[in-house]
Amino acid sequence: MAGSKNLAEDPYERLANAIVLQAVADYRVALKKIKAHPKNREAISEALEIEKFFRSGWYSQLTDVDGEYLIRRLQDEIRQSESIRGKKNKSNRR
Template identity: 30%
Template sequence: MDSYEKLANGIIELAVKDYRRAAKFLVKHPRTKELEDTVEKQLAERRHRIEKRRKLNLPNGLERRSKEERLLDRIYSNECMLADIERFFRSRWFGSLTDINGQWLLERLRREQEAG
């Protein structure tokens, strides 16, 4: 196996590993309306506190992101990761790297996730 093939295989293996990790995370932490509503409420409260401090000419306080905000950010990040990897599996570049059918690989990974 030449260096090009090793590199191509490494790229594909990493994409598969990242896909599995992101899909597993999303199974454990699905995006829900309740979570989104909680985060929206927290953001509105934070904006209100910031505006109140600004009107009183108080220095900006250090606002930490809540556990729910951080979780929702991770969910969005993993959803984007899945979308990017799916796009990669369907791309011409993937076809240049390997003879494997990207759609077949994607379906296989999805079935693997469903099987648990």
């Protein structure tokens, strides 16, 4: 079956996934920096630039994942990971 090539093997699909995954990783780093230092202009600028990408037509061509949904999920993830880490550290002190 020559026409039933797995999409995961398609180099263009892999490239599109890699671009999105790199943006996700970069956004997480920026959010963590903002969490630690809320006035960090460089991190804020980076996060805003990546959010602009997540809302762009190019992003929509790369993936079917809604950009607004992804932004909210990543922001929630960073908020929760920080609060969970704090709870673990407090319980380890006992």
